[in-house]
Amino acid sequence: xxxxxxxxxxxxxxxxxxxxxxxxxxxxxxxxxxxxxxxxxxxxxxxxxxxxxxxxxxxxxxxxxxxxxxxxxxxxxxxxxxxxxxxxxxxxxxxxxxxxxxxxxxxxxxxxxxxxxxxxxxxxxxxxxxxxxxxxxxxxxxxxxxxxxxxxxxxxxxxxxxxxxxxxxxxxxxxxxxxxxxxxxxxxxxxxxxxxxxxxxxxxxxxxxxxxxxxxxxxxxxxxxxxxxxxxxxxxxxxxxxxxxxxxxxxxxxxxxxxxxxxxxxxxxxxxxxxxxxxxxxxxxxxxxxxxxxxxxxxxxxxxxxxxxxxxxxxxxxxx
Amino acid sequence: xxxxxxxxxxxxxxxxxxxxxxxxxxxxxxxxxxxxxxxxxxxxxxxxxxxxxxxxxxxxxxxxxxxxxxxxxxxxxxxxxxxxxxxxxxxxxxxxxxxxxxxxxxxxxxxxxxxxxxxxxxxxxxxxxxxxxxxxxxxxxxxxxxxxxxxxxxxxxxxxxxxxxxxxxxxxxxxxxxxxxxxxxxxxxxxxxxxxxxxxxxxxxxxxxxxxxxxxxxxxxxxxxxxxxxxxxxxxxxxxxxxxxxxxxxxxxxxxxxxxxxxxxxxxxxxxxxxxxxxxxxxxxxxxxxxxxxxxxxxxxxxxxxxxxxxxxxxxxxxxxxxxxxxxxxxxxxxxxxxxxxxxxxxxxxxxxxxxxxxxxxxxx
Numbered sequence: 001x002x003x004x005x006x007x008x009x010x011x012x013x014x015x016x017x018x019x020x021x022x023x024x025x026x027x028x029x030x031x032x033x034x035x036x037x038x039x040x041x042x043x044x045x046x047x048x049x050x051x052x053x054x055x056x057x058x059x060x061x062x063x064x065x066x067x068x069x070x071x072x073x074x075x076x077x078x079x080x081x082x083x084x085x086x087x088x089x090x091x092x093x094x095x096x097x098x099x100x101x102x103x104x105x106x107x108x109x110x111x112x113x114x115x116x117x118x119x120x121x122x123x124x125x126x127x128x129x130x131x132x133x134x135x136x137x138x139x140x141x142x143x144x145x146x147x148x149x150x151x152x153x154x155x156x157x158x159x160x161x162x163x164x165x166x167x168x169x170x171x172x173x174x175x176x177x178x179x180x181x182x183x184x185x186x187x188x189x190x191x192x193x194x195x196x197x198x199x200x201x202x203x204x205x206x207x208x209x210x211x212x213x214x215x216x217x218x219x220x221x222x223x224x225x226x227x228x229x230x231x232x233x234x235x236x237x238x239x240x241x242x243x244x245x246x247x248x249x250x251x252x253x254x255x256x257x258x259x260x261x262x263x264x265x266x267x268x269x270x271x272x273x274x275x276x277x278x279x280x281x282x283x284x285x286x287x288x289x290x291x292x293x294x295x296x297x298x299x300x301x302x303x304x305x306x307x308x309x310x311x312x313x314x315x316x317x318x319x320x
Numbered sequence: 321x322x323x324x325x326x327x328x329x330x331x332x333x334x335x336x337x338x339x340x341x342x343x344x345x346x347x348x349x350x351x352x353x354x355x356x357x358x359x360x361x362x363x364x365x366x367x368x369x370x371x372x373x374x375x376x377x378x379x380x381x382x383x384x385x386x387x388x389x390x391x392x393x394x395x396x397x398x399x400x401x402x403x404x405x406x407x408x409x410x411x412x413x414x415x416x417x418x419x420x421x422x423x424x425x426x427x428x429x430x431x432x433x434x435x436x437x438x439x440x441x442x443x444x445x446x447x448x449x450x451x452x453x454x455x456x457x458x459x460x461x462x463x464x465x466x467x468x469x470x471x472x473x474x475x476x477x478x479x480x481x482x483x484x485x486x487x488x489x490x491x492x493x494x495x496x497x498x499x500x501x502x503x504x505x506x507x508x509x510x511x512x513x514x515x516x517x518x519x520x521x522x523x524x525x526x527x528x529x530x531x532x533x534x535x536x537x538x539x540x541x542x543x544x545x546x547x548x549x550x551x552x553x554x555x556x557x558x559x560x561x562x563x564x565x566x567x568x569x570x571x572x573x574x575x576x577x578x579x580x581x582x583x584x585x586x587x588x589x590x591x592x593x594x595x596x597x598x599x600x601x602x603x604x605x606x607x608x609x610x611x612x613x614x615x616x617x618x619x620x621x622x623x624x625x626x627x628x629x630x631x632x633x634x635x636x637x638x639x640x641x642x643x644x645x646x647x648x649x650x651x652x653x654x655x656x657x658x659x660x661x662x663x664x665x666x667x668x669x670x671x672x673x674x675x676x677x678x679x680x681x682x683x684x685x
Contacts, residue, residue: 084665085668116679121647
């Protein structure tokens with residue numbers, strides 16, 4: 001029987017589930033759109049894992065992404081890790097000599113600066129989603145282009161249009177303006193890719209020492225137009241890891257593996273957890289003027305955890 | 321005179337006891353909350369800094385509870401803070417509240433003015449009386465600051481971090497209900513004992529992180545999303561570069577020379593910043609270097625969105641981080657700040673430092 005380790009990355013746009021083996025090699029990956037229903041999507045993903053690997057034992061599990069706490073309670077994670085560390089661990093496992101990681105996901109983008117295998121600096125987008133995947137998604141819909149063809153179309157253009165990419169709303173109006181002007185879609189798409197990269201580098205990459213080798217990951221790394229724009233802007237070749245779209249989950253799985261090995265056991269609830277019934281209730285605490293939104297996660301009638309309160313009055317977690 | 325004042329971190333606790341002693345009726349505004357910010361944002365200019373909006377909220381909440389006098393500090397410059405009292409008075413007048421403002425401006429600007437305001441507050445003109453009361457106030461502020469610092473230290477080692485939070489929450493609750501300096505001192509002593517009884521995990525070797533930036537943001541837990549607690553729960557000992565104690569020491573007790581601690585920071589900042597840039601910009605740069613020299617593992621700068629002096633400091637800090645090979649992270653907060661992203665950054669920063677230290681230890685070993 002092989003040993004497998006589970007990693008789940010619950011992001012705002014997608015939920016990624018991976019299994020890795022003892023050698024950190026990926027054996028299974030699933031990319032699901034979160035659609036605002038993280039619990040259902042986790043169950044849906046775990047169900048598929050159970051159907052294929054139902055007889056194997058999962059020896060460790062960890063979660064990452066903005067929904068990491070929720071996911072960890074449901075699956076019984078050995079470790080809950082932030083996205084930055086998870087991405088860095090995954091990239092370094094793939095190539096230990098990288099110095100820079102560019103990551104663009106659905107609503108997040110990050111840059112991680114690494115020297116000698118150690119994270120020395122990082123940044124995440126703060127106030128604006130103009131440089132992220134959902135922005136591109138939206139513009140593709142507006143242009144009537146499938147997002148998967150977006151990159152190839154961009155490569156066809158020889159004469160990109162300059163689009164104001166500082167802000168998603170302005171970029172959109174600027175793009176409409178260029179359309180009305182009569183520019184062809186390829187040129188607009190390439191212009192958009194360049195605008196996104198410019199925005200990313202000036203916003204998130206601002207003041208960071210971007211040194212080769214550079215790795216680019218996250219859902220947007222599927223887009224050849226963006227890769228090309230990064231290469232011409234940075235003057236360096238960009239490395240795309242084979243599983244660029246699930247690097248966060250892979251990192252989590254590796255971290256979970258190490259944790260489980262160190263502690264000698266796993267907290268994982270087992271693959272049949274998808275059969276259980278989970279529910280989340282939210283309520284506003286009226287104890288003081290902070291009006292915290294408290295969340296309560298239940299498995300059937302049993303309360304698994306409560307969180308979201310500032311004072312700890314409701315915080316509660318069943319210790320297994 | 322029913323007196324109220326804006327929140328400045330934990331200063332309200334000492335402030336209340338001090339004013340109790342002077343025989344004023346103190347109307348404490350509710351602790352900063354979402355509601356305070358909503359009221360404040362609605363009645364403040366949109367582009368103004370975050371502290372202004374919270375002050376507005378504090379004043380209105382205080383007035384609605386019956387306050388007729390507002391006590392605050394000002395000064396002409398060196399940042400927008402100096403203009404707060406003037407604009408606030410205007411806003412409150414426009415809203416139809418008629419309240420009396422007692423503003424303590426910097427001593428150097430006009431000593432008589434300073435003394436008059438103080439006398440108005442204290443209800444006496446005797447310099448001896450004023451000095452005596454000021455000493456008491458300073459003692460109380462010092463004690464509450466020391467208590468917060470002790471809780472930060474204990475939290476980093478505590479087996480159960482929530483227990484420390486609970487002790488401190490109880491302290492704030494009891495302190496507000498107490499009357500006068502003696503009662504407060506008793507509560508502080510009792511809380512200190514409770515903190516010392518917390519079970520510690522000696523196997524934890526905590527990181528040390530300094531919080532630097534403009535004073536309001538780093539001492540007001542609602543604004544900095546309780547960064548001290550969040551870091552403490554990640555086994556980090558937190559120290560703040562500015563506290564009411566340090567501020568008073570520099571601006572009042574050590575007048576006109578400034579406290580040793582602050583002047584040291586100016587000296588440290590000198591290679592990067594010769595002059596002041598307003599607000600606490602120069603202090604922020606100096607503090608980063610100060611913490612490095614004190615053997616801290618890293619610093620976090622917190623700034624309220626669009627705070628000019630801190631933005632200047634932020635760009636300078638990049639150089640400082642490079643030159644000293646010292647981890648510095650900047651976090652920007654405003655009323656739109658999401659807690660999830662904030663937490664992710666803190667966790668990643670702590671991971672970064674631990675990994676760095678691991679690397680260093682193996683090199684030495």
